[in-house]
Amino acid sequence: MFLAGGSRGVLSGFAARAPALLAAALLAFLCTGCAATLPRDIVPETLVDEAQLSGMEGVRIWGDASEASLRQLVRAEAPKMQALVQSRTHHGESPVISIAAISGGAEDGAYGAGILVGWSDAGTRPDFDLVTGVSAGALIAPFVFLGREKDPELKEIFTKYSQQDIFTKNVVSGLSGGPALADSAPLARLIARYVDRQFLREVAGERVKGRILLVGTTNLDAQRPVLWDMGRIAMSDSPEALSLFRKVLLASASIPGVFPPVHIQVHADGRTYDEMHVDGGVTQQVFVVPPSLSLKGAGLSAKPPIRRVFIIRNGKISPEWQPVEANTLSITGRSISTLIKNEGLGDLYRIYATAERDHMDFNLAAIPADFKMKSPEPFDQKYMRALYDTGYRAGHLGYRWMKAPPGLEGQTSSRQTKASDLAVSANN
DSSP states (O other), X not given: OOOOSHHHHHHHHHHHHOHHHHHHHHHHHHTGXXXXXXXXXXXXXXXXXXXXXXXXXXXXXXXXXXXXXXXXXXXXXXXXXXHHHHHTOOTTOOOEEEEEEEOOOGGGHHHHHHHHHHHHHTTOOOOOSEEEEETHHHHHHHHHHXXXXXXXXXXXXXXXXXXXXXXXXXXXXXXXXOSBSEEOHHHHHHXXXXXXXXXXXXXXXXXXXXXXXXXXXXXXXXXXXEEEEHHHHHHOOOTTHHHHHHXXXXXXXXXXXXXXXXXXXXXXXXXXXXXXXXXXXGXXXXXXXXXXXOOTTOSSOSSOOEEEEEEEESSOOSOOOOOOOSSHHHHXXXXXXXXXXXXXXXXXXXXXXXXXXXXXXXEEEEOOTTOOOOOSSTTOHHHHHHHHHHHHHHHHHXXXXXXXXXXXXXXXXXXXXXXXXXXXXXXX
């Protein structure tokens, strides 16, 4: 269904198949000084940390916030999550906390959707206590958060729709001073088709139990990641809750320069201002918790919980050979694609380091290197269906999760091995 896999994830898809569009985006960026821009009431730098949404305070945090402020959030949520985890724990067993982190990847999000539905149909997918998503992953995450009954919608999203359902090209306007090279209005309508008030009520119901759904965007003015507590938005009595929920999903999939940013009104010091939010992949393609926050000893139970994190990287993590023609557009497109891939790997190393520190069981899935089909254009339906089927088979047959990022596969620590053994024992 949805566009984008984080500006880095989506741009990866465009870099492989549409270098001209990428180069046009770059040209638009370089020419911004020549073009008229729409006026904005921008949040002053001194008020950035104070800006709040009217009637919905506490629905977001900075993704790079200090440990002290994040620790306060954990303490506030610990009692509910503790009760939830304990309700699933049999006498004498260690409680188990399951986390799903879903990356961006544009049409490659079909792979993650397939794995998750196949895993669900196999009857072994856990009920995740924390689900995080960025871009395409952000648009998968709410359906995973709501459980197996949403699998038909998740499958439909990545097998039914194609390019015209996602965006319309608007290159001339974008290069002559407009906000983007394409119009994401079709994507906004598609989000609204699935995310209605009943959907919000269901998300709110799970949030009340103590489960958490986080979606990442990037505040472009502040140059910082923002993590949105979608359950708190859903629980809000504000008449703007549904609109904000949809806006956050759209923002997380909005590649700057290619798709229009999403403007969100906030209040600070008695005035209304306009924040500009774009693709969460600009700052992080996939995340579990901010690195400054340790989940070890978070006080969720008297007996230390087993923490399992499952990361779905909607892309390949192995190098992909491709001949590059000696012209500006080809060189630029291939270089951006390579940069995107390697920055995505950096996110995986960061999560792995956090897992090592916090004694979490690390599990990673990615598109296999032997999947050779190429998409002739962004969001080609035949390509997405084939990729979904590949993911589904892997999930249904029992995916062999990677225990470390590339280059570290044979260096899994004794702590990781112990955590993995305990997790398997608990799951059985």
